[in-house]
Amino acid sequence: MANFSVEPNDLVRYKVRHSDQDLLVVEKPAHVVSTPGAGHERGSLLNGLFAAYGKQLQNLGKDRDFGMLHRLDRETSGLLIVALRSGAYDRLRRMFETRDIRKFYFAVVAGVPRQNSGVIRRPINEVREIRNRHEMKIAKISGGGKPATTAYRVLDSVAAASLLECRAVTGRLHQLRVHLESIRCPIFGDDLYAPPVIASGAARLALHAHRLAFAHPVSQAEIDIRSPLPADLKKLIGKLGMDPQKAISPPVDSTAQIADDDDSA
Numbered sequence: 001m002a003n004f005s006v007e008p009n010d011l012v013r014y015k016v017r018h019s020d021q022d023l024l025v026v027e028k029p030a031h032v033v034s035t036p037g038a039g040h041e042r043g044s045l046l047n048g049l050f051a052a053y054g055k056q057l058q059n060l061g062k063d064r065d066f067g068m069l070h071r072l073d074r075e076t077s078g079l080l081i082v083a084l085r086s087g088a089y090d091r092l093r094r095m096f097e098t099r100d101i102r103k104f105y106f107a108v109v110a111g112v113p114r115q116n117s118g119v120i121r122r123p124i125n126e127v128r129e130i131r132n133r134h135e136m137k138i139a140k141i142s143g144g145g146k147p148a149t150t151a152y153r154v155l156d157s158v159a160a161a162s163l164l165e166c167r168a169v170t171g172r173l174h175q176l177r178v179h180l181e182s183i184r185c186p187i188f189g190d191d192l193y194a195p196p197v198i199a200s201g202a203a204r205l206a207l208h209a210h211r212l213a214f215a216h217p218v219s220q221a222e223i224d225i226r227s228p229l230p231a232d233l234k235k236l237i238g239k240l241g242m243d244p245q246k247a248i249s250p251p252v253d254s255t256a257q258i259a260d261d262d263d264s265a
Helices: 045-060 062-067 086-097 175-182 231-239 252-260
Strands: 015-019 023-028 077-083 102-110 117-121 124-131 134-141 149-158 161-168 207-215 222-226
Touching: 015 222, 023 045, 045 062, 045 077, 045 086, 062 077, 062 086, 077 086, 086 207, 102 175, 102 231, 117 175, 124 175, 134 175, 149 175, 161 175
Parallel strands: 077 207
Antiparallel strands: 015 023, 023 077, 102 161, 102 207, 117 149, 124 134, 149 161, 207 222
């Protein structure tokens, strides 16, 4: 067996939504961490990827994060880009920095936003606190924090809940979670930022990274990958009295326009 820095584990399940010689777009299920850490040394998405793409990822090395350009929280399901070659990694890294990777999410939230679409521009600071008896990094809205922008639009709503499509224009820690809570629309199942009654309203964080759109770093071809709502979120949406069939996303040219309105405080 090759000498890999990350232990391969072919029991970790994920779906490949796009594959070429330069990159992958993979779908991570909920309850799986993106990269190894304390208590998750063998069960991360990266462990699973090493089982199939270990040589390419090892060649990228730790300095290039073994190809992992971004991450999703453990309870968040959805799409991630993984580089397979150093040139693709470097170009994609720059594209993340210049916000040329468009990331869209479905979120099931308590409450209804004041506007059908808008933009939340509130700076976020990372702090360490004791939560759930563990010290961890959390996000806080802070005037001295880093600029953070989230665009959203309402896809469906009832009196006490909404189905949103969100675009994370920036990529701060727990950005969507803390931004949506700041407009009094916390995500169901969020045990860090939502009130207990909302946190207990779903079996896991009701957030799904459903779409990635970007120019291929080598060929420049437009890539637009989508992931359907998982069954558990469809069930939650129906239970709340909304229609999961409304979880659709228009062409990128259309969704880009949701940044024209501002719902900031």
